[in-house]
Amino acid sequence: MGRSASRIWLAQLRKPPIKFFGWCRARKFEPSVQGSIISVKLGLWSRNPCCAESFGRRRPMLLKFRNPVGTLGLGLFALLVFGVESNCQSTSSTPPSLESLKAIEYAKQSDEGQxxxxxxxxxxxxxNSCRAYSKGLSVLPEFHEPILTRGETGIAVFRKVSPSVVLVMMAKFKDDKVSDMGLGTGVILDASGYVLTNWHVVAGYESGVIFLKPTFGTEPPKNSAFGMRLIALNKQADLALLKIERPPTGLVPVKLGDISSVQVAEDIHIIGHPHGQLWSYSTGVVSQIRDNYDWKYEDGSEHLAKVLQMQTAINPGNSGGPVLDNNASMLGLVAMSEEGQNLNYAVAIDVIRGFVNRSMTASPSRGSEANIHSPKGKQYFGGAAGGLSITKTVYPEFVAYTVRDAKGLLIELIAETADGAVLTGIKPNAFGGFAEWLYKLPNGKTFAVKSEGTAPELITAGAAN
Structure with missing residues (x-):
């Protein structure tokens, strides 16, 4: 073989690795994504229902791969490439549209099914989380850095701690539709992504995302939101510990204070999202420290903890926000207020320390996924031109269509919700899932989703690259 022909052959062999390793590389995805990126490895939980906008006698402050150079090396390289190709999922067939999938006549699958x-x-x-993300994008443009007029201490506290304060957006389904959105505050406890908020912020919701404080404005391409997992709950003390699944570098944790340093009448500082007014600042004083204080929300949940009674302005959306001293140390976590009484309360820092210490040392099995009830969908089988096989799975909240080629290799998955939102899995990966997804809301807005395995990891507003 001449030098020129050898180069052509080598060039041809170099092409497949780019293509197939792009689909099948082992659990490492390095996307080039422009725009707003959410890291969303989604966790689920379900607890007793608590409406985001229901507030009772005590109001919860929540707002709803060297190329081979020898002949032997080239041969091994070719075997490797074509071996990978044969083991990857099929992508050569043209997938049918949702409309054509819905028009197919299906037969009931056996109980075993696929x-x-x-x-x-x-x-x-x-x-659910895409819904929560969409809601977060709708309120972020309303955020503007506040003009602080409370003196140098308040300005210093806000500038130091506000990057540690996050926006928690929650969503849940009811009757085949997204029924509730919840909005609350959370605070970063350490750089590995632990976030503290209230029990009532997450109770009753199935999914959520966390937004960090914007640095360069509030338009979607400039903002990131992150999937989270529930680590622990303390219903009695109205506390919840979350964990950002893929935390970014540079998270700024809040400094925890000491209950022994809290003094009645000392100045305090509050940061939160009252009525969706994001990263708002208010100030006040500690009115009293109350041991074994009990309160009850309108949903019937009963709570008991040491609290700080405060004279300050807090509203729905402030739930889970930090109460800070003049040294920017956290003294408590905003929980609730009594309507018409100007009496506001925060769970005291010693209760928080105990809860966090116990939760971080608990078994890693504690979390949301162990608590999820996954109904078994009703499966139906159909076929389409080109030898395609389609499995239609009907769930309470959506219908999923799984498309395979004549060899049984995965091509596509489309899920349609009752309200018209469509999730499409494209570019099957080596792990039984999809490397990319598209999620289209009923209003036409589209999110592109990247995935390492079967679970979604990265989402950006707009179409896939």
């Missing part, structure tokens, strides 16, 4: 490609809980979590 296993779900992507589980019910993963699909539901993606749908």
């Amino acid at each position: 296993n779900e490609v992507v589980s019910y809980s993963e699909l539901l979590a993606l749908i």
Whole structure:
């Protein structure tokens, strides 16, 4: 073989690795994504229902791969490439549209049926969290850095701690539709992504995302939101510990104070999202420290903890926000207020320390996924031109269509919700899931989703690259 022909052959062999390793590389995805990116490895939980906008006698402050150079090396390289190709999922067939999938006549599957490609809980979590993300994008443009007029101490506290304060957006389904959105505050406890908020901020919701404080404005391309997992709950003390699944570098944790340093009448500082007014600052004083204080929300949940009674302005959306001293140390976590009484309360820092210490040392099995009930969908089988096989799975909240080629290799998955939102899995990966997804809201807005395995990891507002 001449030098020129050798170069042509080598060039041809170099092409497939780019293509196939792009689909099948082992659990490492390095996307080039422009725009707003959310890291969303979605967790689920379900607890007793607590409406985001229901506030009772005590109001919860929540707002709803060297190329081979020898002949032997080239041969091994070719075997490797074509071996990978044969083991990857099929992508050569043109997938049918949602409309054509819906028009197919299906027959009921046997009870055994085919296993779900992507589980019910993963699909539901993606749908719910995209809803929460969309809601977060709608309120972020309203954020403007506040003009502080409370003196140098207040300005210093806000500038130091506000990057540690996050926006928690929650969503849940009811009657085949997204029924509730919840908005609350959270505070970063350490650089690995632990976030503290209230029990009532997450109770009753199935999925959520966390937004960090914007640095360069509030337009979607400039903002990131991150998927979270529930680590622990303390219903009695109205506390919840969350964990950002893929935390970015540079998270700024808040400094925890000491209850022994709290003095009645000392100045305090509050940061939160009252009525969706994001990263707002207010100030006040400690009115009293109350041991074993009990309160009850309108949903019937009963709570008991040491609290700080405060004279300050807090409103729905402030829930889970830090109460800070003049040294920017956290003294408590905003919980609730009594309507018409100008009496506001925060869970005291010693209660928080105990809860966080216990939760971080608990078994890693504690978390949301162990608590999720995943209904078994009703499966139906159909066929389409080109030898395609389609499994239609009907769930309470959505219908999923799984498309395979004549060899049984995965091509596509489409899920449609009752309200018209459509989730499409494209570019199957080596792990039984999809490398990319598209999620289209009923209003036409589209999110592109990247995935390492079967669970979604990265989402950006706009179409896939």
